[in-house]
Amino acid sequence: MKLLASPAVRVGISISIATGLYGVSFGALSVTSGLDFWQTMALSLLLFSGGSQFAFIGVVAGGGSGIAAMSAATLLGMRNGIYGMQLNALLHPTGWRKYVAAQVTIDESTATSSGQTDPDEQRRGFWTAGIGIYVLWNLFTAVGALAGSGLGDPKQWGLDGAAVAAFLALLWPRLKGREPAAIAVVCALATVVAVPFVPAGVPILIAAVVAALIGWFSHGRSDEGLEPDVDPYDEHHGRRDKNRDAHLDNQRDSHGDSHGQTGQAGA
Amino acid sequence: MNLWIWLLLACFLAYAWKLVGYFVPAKLLKDPRMSRIAGTMTIGLLASLTIVNTVASGQTLAADARLGALAAAAVVLAFRAPFLLVVVVGAGAAALLRLIGWN
Numbered sequence: 001m002k003l004l005a006s007p008a009v010r011v012g013i014s015i016s017i018a019t020g021l022y023g024v025s026f027g028a029l030s031v032t033s034g035l036d037f038w039q040t041m042a043l044s045l046l047l048f049s050g051g052s053q054f055a056f057i058g059v060v061a062g063g064g065s066g067i068a069a070m071s072a073a074t075l076l077g078m079r080n081g082i083y084g085m086q087l088n089a090l091l092h093p094t095g096w097r098k099y100v101a102a103q104v105t106i107d108e109s110t111a112t113s114s115g116q117t118d119p120d121e122q123r124r125g126f127w128t129a130g131i132g133i134y135v136l137w138n139l140f141t142a143v144g145a146l147a148g149s150g151l152g153d154p155k156q157w158g159l160d161g162a163a164v165a166a167f168l169a170l171l172w173p174r175l176k177g178r179e180p181a182a183i184a185v186v187c188a189l190a191t192v193v194a195v196p197f198v199p200a201g202v203p204i205l206i207a208a209v210v211a212a213l214i215g216w217f218s219h220g221r222s223d224e225g226l227e228p229d230v231d232p233y234d235e236h237h238g239r240r241d242k243n244r245d246a247h248l249d250n251q252r253d254s255h256g257d258s259h260g261q262t263g264q265a266g267a
Numbered sequence: 268m269n270l271w272i273w274l275l276l277a278c279f280l281a282y283a284w285k286l287v288g289y290f291v292p293a294k295l296l297k298d299p300r301m302s303r304i305a306g307t308m309t310i311g312l313l314a315s316l317t318i319v320n321t322v323a324s325g326q327t328l329a330a331d332a333r334l335g336a337l338a339a340a341a342v343v344l345a346f347r348a349p350f351l352l353v354v355v356v357g358a359g360a361a362a363l364l365r366l367i368g369w370n
Contacts, residue, residue: 018350022350022351025351035270039274042274042275042278043274046281046282047277047278052281055312056274056277058316059316061320062323063325066270066272067273069274069277073277073280073281074277074280076309077281077284077285078284078305079305079309080284080285081285081288081305082301082305084287085295086288087288089293093289098286098289102289103285156365157358157362158332158359158360158361158365159358159361160320160333160336161333161335161357162358163320163357164321164333164336164340164361165336165337165340165353165356165358166353166354166357168317168344168353168357169344169354170313171310171313171317174306180310183307185314187311187312188315188317188318191318192322192328195323196326198326200323200326204316204319207312207314207315208311210311211307211308211310211311211312212311214311215303215306215307220303223306224303224307224310225305225306225308226305230349
């Protein structure tokens with residue numbers, strides 16, 4: 001019970017439940033996108049990065065090719081490399097732990113860890129969130145995949161609308177300020193313009209190139225867009241302690257709220 | 268079978284990204300441009316995936332019930348609804364609009 005006294009472990013557990021649960025929607029949408037049960041499970045077990053998994057099935061559902069699906073998922077996974085660098089500097093995992101840590105390096109485990117100030121707590125937060133989400137995400141993917149395959153016509157249940165909502169929900173927490181909202185609008189426009197002219201799936205890759213060019217040539221926050229889908233230190237999850245609040249507020253201040261308030265752009 | 272190949276390759280590359288982070292020298296992290304591009308690309312790709320799934324049907328653009336799903340999802344997100352609720356509301360909006368005849 002001593003472990004439960006650790007704030008990082010408590011936050012890790014609640015973020016595991018919140019994130020793991022939405023594996024249900026991934027599982028259900030994946031099988032209705034045309035993937036079979038084991039393809040769906042392979043994505044959750046091996047790829048294990050929510051955004052990239054949704055990207056892969058999103059491209060397949062839109063009639064895109066396997067190579068376009070792979071490309072979108074891979075480009076979206078680049079940020080996990082950045083998280084890996086941060087976590088390596090933070091936790092210094094050694095030997096085989098490095099290889100296990102890599103697999104559970106995602107938005108939420110990184111955010112849980114870096115939201116702590118004490119090195120031991122950072123380590124506990126990372127492993128609790130990483131392994132907790134991995135187990136629950138896969139469990140609930142299986143539940144969703146089994147439930148989804150018995151649904152019949154997915155359109156009748158509005159599952160294409162569910163996919164739209166899922167992507168918007170993944171995007172939403174990253175739209176803090178005017179600049180990310182502007183990037184989102186520009187990339188959405190580039191996509192719409194490209195749709196009639198190139199094969200399905202390719203417009204998404206064009207948007208990725210546009211976004212990369214914006215990142216290369218503009219100078220803004222270097223951690224723009226690197227926020228978790230479910231914020232472990234949001235008031236809905238875990239209890240905040242005063243030290244951490246102060247720490248987070250400092251972080252926020254140094255990012256500069258001069259960017260303005262949360263963008264309202266829907267797409 | 269073909270899809271399996273790309274799927275497994277995507278899994279391999281996803282792990283490669285993650286692992287690379289643990290093995291590159293820490294001074295690369297000091298270059299803000301890398302993480303900046305990773306961030307803008309994340310935003311751009313998610314925005315693109317959102318809009319593609321809303322208005323694209325293959326290579327044509329269509330205004331159908333999915334637009335209603337997008338609007339409904341935006342409304343509940345503005346009220347800080349949790350992820351799963353947003354997804355359910357999106358599905359419900361699309362299903363409801365189809366039920367009343369808007370495809």
